[in-house]
Amino acid sequence: MTATITTTGLCPVCEETIRIRNNGTLYRHEQPYDPDGPIVGTITDGGVVWHTQCGGSGRKPAVALPMTFARWLHGHAARRDAHENPVTYLAQRMFRGCSYSPRSGPADVDWSTAGELHEVLHREGFGREGGCDWLCGYVEQAGEDFARSVGG
Ligand SMILES: [Zn+2]
Numbered sequence: 001m002t003a004t005i006t007t008t009g010l011c012p013v014c015e016e017t018i019r020i021r022n023n024g025t026l027y028r029h030e031q032p033y034d035p036d037g038p039i040v041g042t043i044t045d046g047g048v049v050w051h052t053q054c055g056g057s058g059r060k061p062a063v064a065l066p067m068t069f070a071r072w073l074h075g076h077a078a079r080r081d082a083h084e085n086p087v088t089y090l091a092q093r094m095f096r097g098c099s100y101s102p103r104s105g106p107a108d109v110d111w112s113t114a115g116e117l118h119e120v121l122h123r124e125g126f127g128r129e130g131g132c133d134w135l136c137g138y139v140e141q142a143g144e145d146f147a148r149s150v151g152g
């Protein structure tokens, strides 16, 4: 068995990026909180709504998205090991935003490969003059981890 490439797709209902099952349908996922959105619930035999599930769960994605470095990195942003895992640290640094800017996702950034991210960091002044900084090493390591995870 080779490593499975995690494919993602755009949910036709909530427009979130959701992982796709082997049979081509979207994994079950919760509906993101939207005060204006319709209430979608799963009702058990007892008539109790126990889960707010997105109506796009189990459906075919609107668009199947190939796994990119940006999407892969974004998937690490929720981990709690940033203090010891350069990949998590980088993911949170690139996607978490701060109290002044909302969290961003893979669609909000203008890079999709590790090489492009590296260029962006230099453009924003992270690299030393004419050279690379420690953050560049994180990007390099994340790029290698990503290549391994997609079987590259
Ligand atoms: Zn959805």
Ligand SMILES: [Zn+2]
Binding pocket: 118, 122, 127, 131, 132, 133, 136
């Ligand atoms: Zn560099």
